[in-house]
Amino acid sequence: MSSSFWSRAVTSLLHWWERTVLAIVPGTLGGTSDNKPHLPQTDHRSVGSIGEAIAFTYLRQLGFRLIEKNFRILGGEIDLIMLDHESIVFVEVKSLVTTTNDDPSEAVDDRKQQLLTRGALAYLKQRRWLERAARFDVVAVRFSQHPKFFIDAATCKIDMQRLMKTAVHVEHYRNAFEATGDSFYG
Numbered sequence: 001m002s003s004s005f006w007s008r009a010v011t012s013l014l015h016w017w018e019r020t021v022l023a024i025v026p027g028t029l030g031g032t033s034d035n036k037p038h039l040p041q042t043d044h045r046s047v048g049s050i051g052e053a054i055a056f057t058y059l060r061q062l063g064f065r066l067i068e069k070n071f072r073i074l075g076g077e078i079d080l081i082m083l084d085h086e087s088i089v090f091v092e093v094k095s096l097v098t099t100t101n102d103d104p105s106e107a108v109d110d111r112k113q114q115l116l117t118r119g120a121l122a123y124l125k126q127r128r129w130l131e132r133a134a135r136f137d138v139v140a141v142r143f144s145q146h147p148k149f150f151i152d153a154a155t156c157k158i159d160m161q162r163l164m165k166t167a168v169h170v171e172h173y174r175n176a177f178e179a180t181g182d183s184f185y186g
Contacts, residue, residue, distance in 0.1 A: 046148070050158070051095025051141035052079055058139065058170050064089065073119030081123065088134040090120045092176075095141040105140040105173055114181035121179075138176040142169040 056066065064082040071078040080091035092112070094104035108116075116136060124130050143163075150163040 047095050047097055047143065047146070048093075050147050050163075051143075052093045054141050054164070054168060054170060055091065055093040055139035056080060058172065059091065062172075071119065071123060073115070073122060075115050076119070078116060078119050078123070086133060088124070088129060088132055089137050090116060090123075090134065091137045091139060092116060093139045093141065095143065097143045097146050099144060102142070103140055103171070104142060105138045105171065105176070108138050108176065110180065113177050117179045117181050135175050136177050136179070138173040140171040140173070142171070143167050144169070 052069070056069070059080070059082055060066070062084075064084050066080065066082055067088070068081040069079065071081055078090050079093040080089075082089045082091055092108055094107050096102060096104035113136070120134060120136070124132070124134060145167040147158055147163055147167075150159045150167070151157065152159045
């Protein structure tokens with residue numbers, strides 16, 4: 001990827017992070033009620049939120065448009081619902097802090113695929129979009145170091161530019177799996 005791509009991605013991600021994640025996602029870095037920054041209570045939540053922000057920015061740079069994020073379904077949620085040209089794309093984001101070549105996307109097992117399939121069907125029915133083309137993508141975000149190690153001491157926020165340049169690998173799996181399971185959503 002070109003450095004201008006990553007520069008645009010980082011700038012976009014920083015703006016999105018400040019407007020969206022810090023303002024509304026509990027458990028991420030940001031101000032408390034007394035306006036003092038704090039670390040998240042659970043690291044897996046912060047890694048997941050940062051991974052979703054990175055995946056969102058990455059896909060947007062590829063031309064995807066956001067329809068909805070964190071769509072609640074029975075038993076979980078669909079991380080991102082995006083539009084790629086005319087196709088509705090249900091995106092599962094998996095993030096992992098590892099120094100090996102472990103692939104976070106391997107966590108999208110048969111049970112998760114069935115859950116996402118039922119959720120996607122419910123979403124398409126709700127919107128009356130059953131005739132539209134749809135697919136399932138997985139975005140794997142691998143951190144070689146935990147994002148908390150990239151906190152800028154002056155601002156108490158994550159230095160996203162440094163994080164993206166040194167500790168993040170993104171892998172996008174288009175059509176990661178076919179719709180599976182039964183068609184009942186209940």
